[in-house]
Amino acid sequence: MMRSSRFSDTVNVFTLLMVICFIVLFSSSVLVEGKIRRFKWEVKYELKSPDCFEKLVITINGQFPGPTIKAQQGDTIIVELKNSFMTENVAVHWHGIRQIGTPWFDGVEGVTQCPILPGEIFTYQFVVDRPGTYMYHSHYGMQRESGLIGMIRVSPPSTEPEPFTYDYDRSLLLTDWYHKGMSEKATGLASIPFKWVGEPQSLMIQGRGRFNCTNNLTTPQRSEAEVCNASNTYRLRIGSLTSLSALSFQIEGHNLTVVEADGHYVEPFTVRNLFIYSGETYSVLLKADQNPSRNYWITTSIVSRQEKTSPATAVLNYHNNHPRQRPQTLASSNFRPKWNDTRHRLAQSLAIKAQKGYVQAPPENFDKVIVLLNTQNKVNGYMRWSVNNHNLTDAFDWRFTPPESYDSRNYDVFAVPSNANATMSDGIYRLKFNSTVDVILQNANTMSVNNSETHPWHLHGHDFWVLGYGEGKFNEWEDPKRYNLVDPIMKNTVAVQPYGWTALRFRADNPGVWAFHCHIESHFFMGMRIVFESGIDRVANLPSSIMGCGQTKR
Amino acid sequence: MMRSSRFSDTVNVFTLLMVICFIVLFSSSVLVEGKIRRFKWEVKYELKSPDCFEKLVITINGQFPGPTIKAQQGDTIIVELKNSFMTENVAVHWHGIRQIGTPWFDGVEGVTQCPILPGEIFTYQFVVDRPGTYMYHSHYGMQRESGLIGMIRVSPPSTEPEPFTYDYDRSLLLTDWYHKGMSEKATGLASIPFKWVGEPQSLMIQGRGRFNCTNNLTTPQRSEAEVCNASNTYRLRIGSLTSLSALSFQIEGHNLTVVEADGHYVEPFTVRNLFIYSGETYSVLLKADQNPSRNYWITTSIVSRQEKTSPATAVLNYHNNHPRQRPQTLASSNFRPKWNDTRHRLAQSLAIKAQKGYVQAPPENFDKVIVLLNTQNKVNGYMRWSVNNHNLTDAFDWRFTPPESYDSRNYDVFAVPSNANATMSDGIYRLKFNSTVDVILQNANTMSVNNSETHPWHLHGHDFWVLGYGEGKFNEWEDPKRYNLVDPIMKNTVAVQPYGWTALRFRADNPGVWAFHCHIESHFFMGMRIVFESGIDRVANLPSSIMGCGQTKR
Structure with a gap:
C-alpha cells in the first residue's frame, strides 16, 4: 500500500529561485458576506522584561504578545503591517488559516512572499472561513521566538451555535x-x-x-x-x-x-x-x-x-x-x-476524535503515499535536521522531486544512523490537484545513542485527517488496517513521538505552494521542512507587493 | 558674509520617498586605464571573541576586520557582495572614494540604494581615482559597529613616486x-x-x-x-x-x-x-x-x-x-x-596642511554658506541629535530646503538650550552644480550643563578644504579673515571640537545625492545628518540593482 512512485505529470524545465513565481491562475470562491476587519500594526523591537529579565522583544503596537484578532466566520481580515525594525525584514504567517484564494498571503518568507523591508507597509488580506482558534507569528528566520506572536479567535455565525456552551x-x-x-x-x-x-x-x-x-x-x-x-x-x-x-x-x-x-x-x-x-x-x-x-x-x-x-x-x-x-x-x-x-x-x-455531528469523513482511498523519515544529519560538517536525508535549501527547482520514501527495509530507526550525512535539496513535492495524499511521519534515533525527539509538524494551506499513530517503524501493510477512517480529527499540526510514526491524509485541494515543516523553530531553521505545490495553474493575479527579491527583482 | 538665502532654482513639486529616484543623467569621465580587481565577499554573523568576550561579529569571508583592498590609482574595484545574514539587510559604503560617475554605488542605504536582502548578491563597481588610505564599512542601521569594517589602500602609479619613502x-x-x-x-x-x-x-x-x-x-x-x-x-x-x-x-x-x-x-x-x-x-x-x-x-x-x-x-x-x-x-x-x-x-x-608641491588651492570665493548648528534635542520626547534644530527623517522631499543657518544672534552656544525641541525634516540641501559651498559646523552645549561633545563630520562624494577652526560662536564677519586659503588640507572627515566651530569649503562638482553626517554611529542614528544634492540632471543609467524598495518597488 505504500508507494514511492514519482508524480508523473510533465514538469517544466526552467529553474526558478522562488516558488512564488509558480502561482499563476486561480478563481476565488471564498465567502464574501462577512465584515471587513481592518488592523494597522507596527512591529518593532522594544526592551521589555516579560520574565523580569530585560531583552529585545518584538512588539505589535507596543504589545507582546500581539493583539488577539477577534472575528466571525466569513470576515475579511486586513492587516496593514508596518516594519519598524532597523535592519531586519519581516513576514507574518496566519497559522491555521488556509488562505483559500490568497495563497500569496500565507506569510512564509522565501516561499510565498518576499520579506517586508524596514520602513515598508505590507497589507495582508484574507478570509477567516471557519470558526475556531488560530494563531499568527513571524515566519522569517527565527523571529517567532523574539515575540512576534498572537492569537486569532473566529466565532461561528450567530445562527450556528457551537456544540458546547460556556460563560x-x-x-x-x-x-x-x-x-x-x-x-x-x-x-x-x-x-x-x-x-x-x-x-x-x-x-x-x-x-x-x-x-x-x-x-x-x-x-x-x-x-x-x-x-x-x-x-x-x-x-x-x-x-x-x-x-x-x-x-x-x-x-x-x-x-x-x-x-x-x-x-x-x-x-x-x-x-x-x-x-x-x-x-x-x-x-x-x-x-x-x-x-x-x-x-x-x-x-x-x-x-x-x-x-x-x-x-x-x-x-x-x-x-x-x-x-x-x-x-x-x-x-x-x-x-x-x-x-x-x-x-x-x-x-x-x-x-482526540471529531465531535459527533461534525465528522468530515476522510476519503477512503488515497492517490499517493509520501513517507518522511525525520532525521538529524550532517551536511558538509554542519548539523542539520533532514527529511529522507534531504535538506531543503532556500532556493527551489521544481524539476526535481525529492524522495517520497526512504530505504525502510535497511534503516534501523532505533539506532544511530551509520551514515548521517544528508544532501542539500532544492526540490519540491508536486501534487496532482485534488488528489488525496497520505503522509507518514517516521521518527528515528538522532545522532546520539538512545535518543529520539518529538517533532510537531505543521501543514500550511490545509487541514489533514490524523489517521493513526504507532511505535517503531511504520508497517506499510499492517498499520493502515488500523487507521481511523470513521471519525478522525482534522488538524493542521500533529506530533510524531520519539521512535514512533504518525499517519495523516489530506486532499490537495488548495491551489498554491505550501510549506510543511517541524514547528520547532531551530529544527525548521536547520532544514526540517518540505514544500508542496498543487494547482498552481489555478492561481492568478499575483499581487505585486509579494515581489521584489531574488529572481522577481530583476 | 553668512547668508541664509534659499536655493533659488525651481524645484519640482512631487514628493519622492527616496532621493535615488532623482538621479537621472550623467556621462562618466573616469579613468579607464587601471586594472580590474574583482572580489567575492560573503558577509555573515559569526560568534567570535576578538577581545576574549564571545559575541556576534560580522565577518567578510570569515575575516574581521574585513580584507584590506589593495589597488593602484585608476583601478576598477568590483565587489560581489553576498548577504548571508538570516533576516538582516546590508549596504556597504566605500569611505573616501568619491564615486565619480557611480554615485549609486556609494552604499548609503536609503540615500543611494535599497538594502541588499538576505541571500542576494549585489555588485559594487567603482574606480579608485586617487592614491591614499581609505576605508569601507556598513552604512545601514548601526551595523558598522558589529564589525563590517575594513581598509582600502591605493598606491600611485609607479611613474609617480610619493613625496616620502618607507621600507x-x-x-x-x-x-x-x-x-x-x-x-x-x-x-x-x-x-x-x-x-x-x-x-x-x-x-x-x-x-x-x-x-x-x-x-x-x-x-x-x-x-x-x-x-x-x-x-x-x-x-x-x-x-x-x-x-x-x-x-x-x-x-x-x-x-x-x-x-x-x-x-x-x-x-x-x-x-x-x-x-x-x-x-x-x-x-x-x-x-x-x-x-x-x-x-x-x-x-x-x-x-x-x-x-x-x-x-x-x-x-x-x-x-x-x-x-x-x-x-x-x-x-x-x-x-x-x-x-x-x-x-x-x-x-x-x-x-595639518597640504604638502608643498601638492597644494590644491581652494576657490577664493564661495557661492553659498551653510551654517550647521550641532545640537542635542528632543523630538516628541525622544532624544535626538539635530542640525539647525531639524532632524532628518528616512524619507526625503526635495521641495523642502532645510534651514541654512540658525538664529545665531539669540542662541547661546555655551548654555543648555532653553527650548531643545527639534522638528522632523524631510528636506535636502540642493546645491547648484559646480558651485562653491562653505559649511560652518557650529558646536554648542548639549542638554546637560557644561557639556559639549566632539563631532567628526564626514562628507560623501567630495573632499573639502579645511579653512579654519575656532572656539565659541563663529563670527561671520571676523573669522573668515583668518581662513587658510593658501595651503589648507583637503579631507573627507573633520571634527568640530566642544563649544567650537570648523569651517570647510567644497565644490559641488560630483553629480549625485550625498550624505553629510556625524560619523559617531549613535549620533548619525539619532538624526545628526543631512543630504546634499547637486547635478542630478547629469546622472544617467541608474542600475536596476539599486532599486526594489520604497517607492521604487511599486
Missing part, C-alpha cells in the same frame, strides 16, 4: 523564552562546531514568566491572575508557539474538558492536564466548581525534554478572593507529568 | 567595541526613557582587544606584535572606525611623522601621539630608531570622553627579540594625553 471565553498563549537573541542562537546553529540553543530560560503564559522576579512564586502579580466566578464555565483557548518545548498545562484541582483542536470540534473528553505541542491550539472547558474561598495555581511545564526550566505560573482567581491571594499550596506541587512519559501523551492524541 | 607599509584599523548587540543599543536610543549605549567595553587595534583575556596585559599575543627591523622606516596607515570614541594613538619612545590625511599628502610634522577621529585616516612614518634590544608598547586610548575603557595594546617588536617578549615598561605607563585636553587636539588639526 466566558479566554485566550492563553503559551511560549518558551530565551534570553539570547535569535541571531546569536541561529548563528550558533549554523556554526562548526555546532552550538545548541540549550533549554529555555523561562516558560510564559500569555507573555508573562518568572525568571528573575524579586517577588517569589507564591505572590502572583495581578496581571497573572485569571478571575473567575464560582459555578461558571470558561472556555480557555490555549495555543502553543514555543520555539522548542512541548508542554503540559494544568490547573490545580480542576479537570479540563477538551472540545476543540486546531479549529475542529472534538468529541469531548476530560483530562487532568493538557499536552500541547508547538503549533497546536485547543479549547478546553473549565468549570469553576471547586471551593471558591481560595485561589488555584495554573501551571505549564516542559514534557518533551528533561526539565531544566521552571514551570510558568498564573493564578485562577475565584471572584471575591483577592487576586494576589496566594493559593494554599506551592505552585511546584501542582500536578506535573513526567517529562519522558510518552505513553500518556500518545493516549491524549488517540483520544 | 614597509602596514594598516592599523582602530575601533571601539561593545558587547551588546547593535539592535539592543539602537532600540535603547530610540526608546522613552532614553537608554544610552554607554562607554565601549574595549578598544581594538586591527580587530584585537583585551576585555577578559586570561593572559595579562604584559604578555602580548603573537598576532598583536608588529615586527620591525631596526633602522627601517615604516608607513603605518591608521584608520579609525570607532562607533563613539575619539582616540589617541602612540608608540612608546617613538615619534610619528604625519604624511597623509584622508588621501592627501600632508606637509610632514612630527607628533608624540596621533589624535584620530572616527572616519579619519592618517599615514604616519615610524622610524625604528630606538634601542633594538627590547620591544615597545603600541597603545590607543580614548580622548573625547572621560576614560572608562582600557587602552588597546599591541607590541612593536624589534627583529631578533621574541614577539612575546614583554616591553620593560607597563602598557598603562605609555604616554597618554588627558581626555579633556582639547587644546592639544586642536593644535594637531591646525598643524
Whole structure:
C-alpha cells in the first residue's frame, strides 16, 4: 500500500529561485458576506522584561504578545503591517488559516512572499472561513521566538451555535523564552562546531514568566491572575508557539474538558492536564466548581525534554478572593507529568476524535503515499535536521522531486544512523490537484545513542485527517488496517513521538505552494521542512507587493 | 558674509520617498586605464571573541576586520557582495572614494540604494581615482559597529613616486567595541526613557582587544606584535572606525611623522601621539630608531570622553627579540594625553596642511554658506541629535530646503538650550552644480550643563578644504579673515571640537545625492545628518540593482 512512485505529470524545465513565481491562475470562491476587519500594526523591537529579565522583544503596537484578532466566520481580515525594525525584514504567517484564494498571503518568507523591508507597509488580506482558534507569528528566520506572536479567535455565525456552551471565553498563549537573541542562537546553529540553543530560560503564559522576579512564586502579580466566578464555565483557548518545548498545562484541582483542536470540534473528553505541542491550539472547558474561598495555581511545564526550566505560573482567581491571594499550596506541587512519559501523551492524541455531528469523513482511498523519515544529519560538517536525508535549501527547482520514501527495509530507526550525512535539496513535492495524499511521519534515533525527539509538524494551506499513530517503524501493510477512517480529527499540526510514526491524509485541494515543516523553530531553521505545490495553474493575479527579491527583482 | 538665502532654482513639486529616484543623467569621465580587481565577499554573523568576550561579529569571508583592498590609482574595484545574514539587510559604503560617475554605488542605504536582502548578491563597481588610505564599512542601521569594517589602500602609479619613502607599509584599523548587540543599543536610543549605549567595553587595534583575556596585559599575543627591523622606516596607515570614541594613538619612545590625511599628502610634522577621529585616516612614518634590544608598547586610548575603557595594546617588536617578549615598561605607563585636553587636539588639526608641491588651492570665493548648528534635542520626547534644530527623517522631499543657518544672534552656544525641541525634516540641501559651498559646523552645549561633545563630520562624494577652526560662536564677519586659503588640507572627515566651530569649503562638482553626517554611529542614528544634492540632471543609467524598495518597488 505504500508507494514511492514519482508524480508523473510533465514538469517544466526552467529553474526558478522562488516558488512564488509558480502561482499563476486561480478563481476565488471564498465567502464574501462577512465584515471587513481592518488592523494597522507596527512591529518593532522594544526592551521589555516579560520574565523580569530585560531583552529585545518584538512588539505589535507596543504589545507582546500581539493583539488577539477577534472575528466571525466569513470576515475579511486586513492587516496593514508596518516594519519598524532597523535592519531586519519581516513576514507574518496566519497559522491555521488556509488562505483559500490568497495563497500569496500565507506569510512564509522565501516561499510565498518576499520579506517586508524596514520602513515598508505590507497589507495582508484574507478570509477567516471557519470558526475556531488560530494563531499568527513571524515566519522569517527565527523571529517567532523574539515575540512576534498572537492569537486569532473566529466565532461561528450567530445562527450556528457551537456544540458546547460556556460563560466566558479566554485566550492563553503559551511560549518558551530565551534570553539570547535569535541571531546569536541561529548563528550558533549554523556554526562548526555546532552550538545548541540549550533549554529555555523561562516558560510564559500569555507573555508573562518568572525568571528573575524579586517577588517569589507564591505572590502572583495581578496581571497573572485569571478571575473567575464560582459555578461558571470558561472556555480557555490555549495555543502553543514555543520555539522548542512541548508542554503540559494544568490547573490545580480542576479537570479540563477538551472540545476543540486546531479549529475542529472534538468529541469531548476530560483530562487532568493538557499536552500541547508547538503549533497546536485547543479549547478546553473549565468549570469553576471547586471551593471558591481560595485561589488555584495554573501551571505549564516542559514534557518533551528533561526539565531544566521552571514551570510558568498564573493564578485562577475565584471572584471575591483577592487576586494576589496566594493559593494554599506551592505552585511546584501542582500536578506535573513526567517529562519522558510518552505513553500518556500518545493516549491524549488517540483520544482526540471529531465531535459527533461534525465528522468530515476522510476519503477512503488515497492517490499517493509520501513517507518522511525525520532525521538529524550532517551536511558538509554542519548539523542539520533532514527529511529522507534531504535538506531543503532556500532556493527551489521544481524539476526535481525529492524522495517520497526512504530505504525502510535497511534503516534501523532505533539506532544511530551509520551514515548521517544528508544532501542539500532544492526540490519540491508536486501534487496532482485534488488528489488525496497520505503522509507518514517516521521518527528515528538522532545522532546520539538512545535518543529520539518529538517533532510537531505543521501543514500550511490545509487541514489533514490524523489517521493513526504507532511505535517503531511504520508497517506499510499492517498499520493502515488500523487507521481511523470513521471519525478522525482534522488538524493542521500533529506530533510524531520519539521512535514512533504518525499517519495523516489530506486532499490537495488548495491551489498554491505550501510549506510543511517541524514547528520547532531551530529544527525548521536547520532544514526540517518540505514544500508542496498543487494547482498552481489555478492561481492568478499575483499581487505585486509579494515581489521584489531574488529572481522577481530583476 | 553668512547668508541664509534659499536655493533659488525651481524645484519640482512631487514628493519622492527616496532621493535615488532623482538621479537621472550623467556621462562618466573616469579613468579607464587601471586594472580590474574583482572580489567575492560573503558577509555573515559569526560568534567570535576578538577581545576574549564571545559575541556576534560580522565577518567578510570569515575575516574581521574585513580584507584590506589593495589597488593602484585608476583601478576598477568590483565587489560581489553576498548577504548571508538570516533576516538582516546590508549596504556597504566605500569611505573616501568619491564615486565619480557611480554615485549609486556609494552604499548609503536609503540615500543611494535599497538594502541588499538576505541571500542576494549585489555588485559594487567603482574606480579608485586617487592614491591614499581609505576605508569601507556598513552604512545601514548601526551595523558598522558589529564589525563590517575594513581598509582600502591605493598606491600611485609607479611613474609617480610619493613625496616620502618607507621600507614597509602596514594598516592599523582602530575601533571601539561593545558587547551588546547593535539592535539592543539602537532600540535603547530610540526608546522613552532614553537608554544610552554607554562607554565601549574595549578598544581594538586591527580587530584585537583585551576585555577578559586570561593572559595579562604584559604578555602580548603573537598576532598583536608588529615586527620591525631596526633602522627601517615604516608607513603605518591608521584608520579609525570607532562607533563613539575619539582616540589617541602612540608608540612608546617613538615619534610619528604625519604624511597623509584622508588621501592627501600632508606637509610632514612630527607628533608624540596621533589624535584620530572616527572616519579619519592618517599615514604616519615610524622610524625604528630606538634601542633594538627590547620591544615597545603600541597603545590607543580614548580622548573625547572621560576614560572608562582600557587602552588597546599591541607590541612593536624589534627583529631578533621574541614577539612575546614583554616591553620593560607597563602598557598603562605609555604616554597618554588627558581626555579633556582639547587644546592639544586642536593644535594637531591646525598643524595639518597640504604638502608643498601638492597644494590644491581652494576657490577664493564661495557661492553659498551653510551654517550647521550641532545640537542635542528632543523630538516628541525622544532624544535626538539635530542640525539647525531639524532632524532628518528616512524619507526625503526635495521641495523642502532645510534651514541654512540658525538664529545665531539669540542662541547661546555655551548654555543648555532653553527650548531643545527639534522638528522632523524631510528636506535636502540642493546645491547648484559646480558651485562653491562653505559649511560652518557650529558646536554648542548639549542638554546637560557644561557639556559639549566632539563631532567628526564626514562628507560623501567630495573632499573639502579645511579653512579654519575656532572656539565659541563663529563670527561671520571676523573669522573668515583668518581662513587658510593658501595651503589648507583637503579631507573627507573633520571634527568640530566642544563649544567650537570648523569651517570647510567644497565644490559641488560630483553629480549625485550625498550624505553629510556625524560619523559617531549613535549620533548619525539619532538624526545628526543631512543630504546634499547637486547635478542630478547629469546622472544617467541608474542600475536596476539599486532599486526594489520604497517607492521604487511599486
